[in-house]
Amino acid sequence: MLLNEFLLLGAALFCIGVYGVIARKNGVMVLMSIELILNSVNINLLAFSLRHGGDVTGQVFSLYVIAVAAAEVAVGLAVVLLIYRNRRSIALDEMSEMKG
Amino acid sequence: MLAVSYNIGQQVSFGILALMMLVAAVRVVTTKNVVHAALWLVIVLAGAAAQYIMLAAEFVAVTQVLVYIGAVMVLFLFGTMLTRSQIGKGADTDNKSRASAAIVALIMAGTLGYVLVNSFHAEQLPDVTPVSTERVADAIFGQYSLPFWALSIVLTAAAVGAIVLARRD
Numbered sequence: 001m002l003l004n005e006f007l008l009l010g011a012a013l014f015c016i017g018v019y020g021v022i023a024r025k026n027g028v029m030v031l032m033s034i035e036l037i038l039n040s041v042n043i044n045l046l047a048f049s050l051r052h053g054g055d056v057t058g059q060v061f062s063l064y065v066i067a068v069a070a071a072e073v074a075v076g077l078a079v080v081l082l083i084y085r086n087r088r089s090i091a092l093d094e095m096s097e098m099k100g
Numbered sequence: 101m102l103a104v105s106y107n108i109g110q111q112v113s114f115g116i117l118a119l120m121m122l123v124a125a126v127r128v129v130t131t132k133n134v135v136h137a138a139l140w141l142v143i144v145l146a147g148a149a150a151q152y153i154m155l156a157a158e159f160v161a162v163t164q165v166l167v168y169i170g171a172v173m174v175l176f177l178f179g180t181m182l183t184r185s186q187i188g189k190g191a192d193t194d195n196k197s198r199a200s201a202a203i204v205a206l207i208m209a210g211t212l213g214y215v216l217v218n219s220f221h222a223e224q225l226p227d228v229t230p231v232s233t234e235r236v237a238d239a240i241f242g243q244y245s246l247p248f249w250a251l252s253i254v255l256t257a258a259a260v261g262a263i264v265l266a267r268r269d
Contacts, residue, residue, distance in 0.1 A: 001107070002223065003224070004220045004223065009118050009122075011209065013122070013144070014208075016122075017125075018205050019205035022197055023197060023201035024129065026134060028179050028180055029134060032128055032137055036141075043148060043151055046160065051223075060236060060240050062160050063159075063163060064247060067167075067251050067255060071255050073176070075262050081183060082265050
């Protein structure tokens, strides 16, 4: 296996996720795109872990990334729920109260 | 390039998985239906778990299935349900910056692809040797125990915070 196969797959997933974060309006869908980005990071970490002869550091940090992603989704969905309750809509481009 | 030995089985399974993941990822960010997007995301996450196994990280793959496909997807489906997102055809899920988002993503893909191909050319990964979960556990509770404790506090704070935010009173 080539190292670059995995790295390019990760890069492609990352770019698709970035597109989703910018282009999506629905708050839940933006969170899904963030999950794509975090998964591409994990593929990179594990590819480099194997490259360095099975060094477990990459695996440990990908586990930490998974845990942080779970925390992020829980808080993110609670925030989206709160926004929905207050405004009856989760369209992110309608929220401009904090615009200077 | 010519001297390297290719494992055909590995290559074929990588190709199938990668193609499946990319198609599903594109559908996640383009479909109009929130529930469909969540189900496409399941395919991407399952494909990623399979890639982790090909990278000799079984424990991470199992954790991915448990945490992402088990817990995070349920959260997403509940989030969709509770916010009554518009579901179905005609739902307005994209904002006006789609064109600029596509440009940003393409520039980023071009840059990343150029840099990766330039720096790693055709570097081979070593043959897959199983990494025992014992070694992962030793690293988590030994060398990297400080981030582990920090992460425990983050998770607790996030769980409590999510409950405080979401409860109704």
